[in-house]
Amino acid sequence: MREAKQLRLNRTSNYMKRYWTLYLMLLLPIAFIIIFRYIPMAYILNAFKVNNILRPPWELPWAGNNGFEWFIKAFRSRDFLFALRNTFMLNILDLVIGFPAPILLALLLNELSFKRFKRITQTVVYLPHFLSWIIISGLALRLFAPNDGFVNIILARMGRNTIPFLNDPAHWVGSYVTLGIWKEAGWNTIIYLAAITAISPELYEAAAVDGASRLRRIWHITLPGLRPTIIILLILSLGRILGSDFDRPFALGNKMVRSVYNVISIFVYEYGIKGMQFSLSSAVGLFQSAVGVVFLFSANALAKRYGERGVW
Amino acid sequence: MKRTLLFLLLVCLMATTGFTAAFAEAPEIVDGRFATTRQITVEIYDRAREGGSPVDNNFYTDYIKEGMLRDHNVEVTFIPVPRWTEVDVLNNLLAAGDAPDVSVTYSYPTIVTYGTMGGVTDLAPYLEENKDMLTDLWALLGDENIYWNKQPESGTIWALEAKLFVNKRINTFVREDWLKKLDIQEPKTLAEFEAMLVAFRDNAELLLGENAGNMIPYSTSFDVGWRNDHLLTSFVPEQFSEKEKYTHDFDDRHLLFPNYKEGVRVLNNWYNQGLIWKDFPLYPAGDSTEDNLLKAGYVGAFIHNWDYPYRNGQDSIHANVQRAYGEDAGYIAVEPFANDEGIYRKYLSAPIDRKIFFPATNDEPVASLLYLNFLSELENRRFLQIGEEGVTHEVLESGAVRTIAVQGEKIMNSPNNIDYTIVINGLDLGDPEKNVMSIALGYDTVDQRYIERAYALSDKDARYTKNYSVGVITAEEGMNTVLPNKRDTFLTQSVAAAADDFDKVYDTGFEDYLSTGGQAIIDERIAAFEKYYE
Incomplete structure (x- = not known):
């Protein structure tokens, strides 16, 4: 019994002797997460305290209504309710339309047989990822402005009606989603392409011998091989369902489409940073995170229930 | 025994250093000049003008820096803030505790929001104590602009109003x-x-x-x-x-x-x-x-x-x-x-312009006030507004001054360096007649008749x-950017709406503006007006 304990101890110390540098390296990211992710959480208290950013929240008195004043105020604010709706709407559209796009693209790239062409294509579709939304919004204005935009100038010359890509709410939502796909789909294929390389080539060979067509092989081999990756990424995106980019809607938005581009991050920016209502925006941020956590856990539980691995 | 002695010695030492420190704290200003060099930071608008010079380091900032060091022994550092997003950037700086010692904005509500949190220095006591050192500031702004924002009950002054010398809009x-x-x-x-x-x-x-x-x-x-x-x-x-x-x-x-x-x-x-x-x-x-x-x-x-x-x-x-x-x-x-x-x-508007305030993080309120006084001295602001004779302006026989546009190091990044002369907006040479003539001449090659016409029409039949x-209107807090943004949004949408939708778009937007906070401000203002003025 004692010997067994001794043996285990020895094994642990040997293990640590050999790998301690790796653990040392791990300290850095852990410290990062503690300092920049956990310690600032103390300031969540701001959501329940009177609005003052000059003193630490633990020194401040509680806000009205047992500390829930800001939550009540948010849910009474029409701007917030619109922001909530818009965040859901844009994220769900991104999910429904934007999520499958990189999968399709990865399948297509995988089927390309000219190696060089495949590589060039891959690089070209990654590139937009490295442009900031500010640049893309500038490009979008040049291309899609109702009067001075290149596309509309061409349409007008052809005698067609111009299309209000950026100044009509419904069209704007379309432009928003499309530009999102254009920017990120290529980049997101990387993880799928990596997963595809892990699929055994023997399966394809066997299927080919059995006379399976290309589409059959994609359907019965590639896609099932990708399934765990797809599920994990899907769960993670569901966790972000109420999260919102700031730069994307902010850069692409304009006064005409206010009713759809006002998302939660923009609400927080306008009321919190610009209007200096820090407690209100903390409350909104906390609510946003809470909903995100609920979605993440439920998606994970659901995935497990249907026999998938889940995130944890 | 030894230990007690040592302890006593230490106490004595601490007491003396404490005393000297306390004495050193007393502002030692002789003839408006600090005995020890003080440091202040000053906000400067950045218009990102094409071909312009760096706004925080150029011919004119050197003039200010040298002058402040010479006259008051104060070192000045300029903090650029983008002109067209000044309120946003200033808000960020204020929230982070990094705002310049001498801050300037067109948005008084921003100052109020921050002031009620305890983040703005009350200028009233410093102004009273140092009044005799601030004669130029007083001469330029007058009681009207200095006490413009004085709160009726507490007597607090959070901001001075710069002089809108040429009240054109x-x-x-x-x-x-x-x-x-x-x-x-x-x-x-x-x-x-x-x-x-x-x-x-x-x-x-x-x-x-x-x-x-x-x-x-x-x-x-x-x-x-x-x-x-x-x-x-x-x-x-x-x-x-x-x-x-x-x-x-x-x-x-x-x-x-x-x-x-x-x-x-x-x-x-x-x-x-x-x-x-x-x-x-x-x-x-x-x-x-x-x-x-x-x-x-x-x-x-x-x-x-x-x-x-x-x-x-x-x-x-x-x-x-x-x-x-x-x-x-x-x-x-x-x-x-x-x-x-x-x-x-x-x-x-009334003859007020930018609002100058000191955040609570300002440790040098007296040095900062002396900075404002320095800018208010006629010689200094005159130099900043028209620059060097023969280079950026020439004096005509009539005494009027014609500005000369220059490129390179002596370029003015804003008309008459308005961004440096934060206490005054509008050319002032110290003589009203020369002012008008000079303003008309102040536009490079543009024919004088255009300027004279614009000058005359802009404030004809004005109502100021x-x-x-009435003190702080609490309903205005936090609304300083939300409401203007709503206004711009629904006005833009109303202009661009189909004719049949105009009423709907305008009325919905207007109603939203009022319900978000506009009506509350109107009501509070009515109550305050009736309390103090009826």
Whole structure:
């Protein structure tokens, strides 16, 4: 019994002797997460305290209504309710339309047989990822402005009606989603392409011998091989369902489409940073995170229930 | 024993250092000069002017830095803040505790929001204690601007109001050469103005030749209230009481003035007739697209800052248009919009301009006040406004000063270096007659008659805002950017709406503006006005 304990101890110390540098390296990211992710959480208290950013929240008195004043105020604010709706709407559209796009693209790239062409294509579709939304919004204005935009100038010359890509709410939502796909789909294929390389080539060979067509092989081999990756990424995106980019809607938005581009991050920016209502925006941020956590856990539980691995 | 002795010695040592420290704390100023060098930081607007010099390090900042060190033994560091997003950036700096010691903004509500959190220095005691050192500041601003923001009950002063020395605001400009080409008289009424815009639109081929497709009879921006002010306020009835004006005046675009909507309806009508630049709603603050259209000469008429087309020397709109279309081309100020009693009323602010305040993080309030006093000295602000004789200006026989636009290190990044002279807006040479003559000469090669016309029309028949000191209106807190943003949004949407939707878009937007906080401010202002002034 004692010997067994001794043996285990020895094994642990040997293990640590050999790998301690790796653990040392791990300290850095852990410290990062503690300092920049956990310690600032103390300031969540701001959501329940009177609005003052000059003193630490633990020194401040509680806000009205047992500390829930800001939550009540948010849910009474029409701007917030619109922001909530818009965040859901844009994220769900991104999910429904934007999520499958990189999968399709990865399948297509995988089927390309000219190696060089495949590589060039891959690089070209990654590139937009490295442009900031500010640049893309500038490009979008040049291309899609109702009067001075290149596309509309061409349409007008052809005698067609111009299309209000950026100044009509419904069209704007379309432009928003499309530009999102254009920017990120290529980049997101990387993880799928990596997963595809892990699929055994023997399966394809066997299927080919059995006379399976290309589409059959994609359907019965590639896609099932990708399934765990797809599920994990899907769960993670569901966790972000109420999260919102700031730069994307902010850069692409304009006064005409206010009713759809006002998302939660923009609400927080306008009321919190610009209007200096820090407690209100903390409350909104906390609510946003809470909903995100609920979605993440439920998606994970659901995935497990249907026999998938889940995130944890 | 030894230990006790040592302890006593230590206590004595601490006490003496403590005392000396306490004595050293007392401000040792001899003839306005600190015995030990003090450091302050000062906000400076950055207009990111093309070809300009770095705003925090150039010929003029050197003048200030050297002068402050010489006269007051104070080292000055400039903190650039982008001009067109100054409120946003300042808010970030304030929230982070990094705001410059001498901060400046056009937004008093920002100062109030921050002040109620305890983040702004109360200037009242420092002003009283150091009054005899601040004679130049007092001479320039006067009791009126210094005590403008004094709160009636507490006596707190969070901000000083800079002097709006040349109280000009806005003008309506039209292409003079186009009027001649089409043989149209200068418009004197709204109907004539509209007919002129229609004529511009219908004669695009004649006026712009192959660029006819770019014709923009009338141009505006998302800032509908500012950029159409004379048109919009001409719909406000002449009989409009001071009480009603005060309680509805917190929006500086005059949105809440009665009958404003009818003015916006005219714009909507123009927009749908193709008289207004179609893409204006898409471009945000600070975007130069519209300026480029103006410089390219595609625009027939617009409303803007009183001297807008003439600013910036050889890069002015006027100079660009002249280069492209000949000597006769150019914009001239006109006065087409009269109110219900036939008066061309302009609603102008009181003679106040930027608000100067010290955040609570300012450890050198006296040095900072001396900085303001330094800027207020006639010699100093005169130098900053007109620069060196023979280089950036020449003195004519009449005594008037003609500014010379220069490139390179002595370039002025803003007209008359307005961004450095934060205590004053508008040229002041110390003599009213020379001032007017010099202002007219101050626009490089632009013909004097254009400037004189713009100068005269901009404040003709003006009604000025009066000061009602009622203290903090709590409903205004946190609303300083939310409400203007809502205003710009729904006004832009109303202008660009289909004619049938106009009422719906405007009324929904207006109702939203009121319910988000506008109505609460009006109500609180009414109560405060009745308490202190009735």
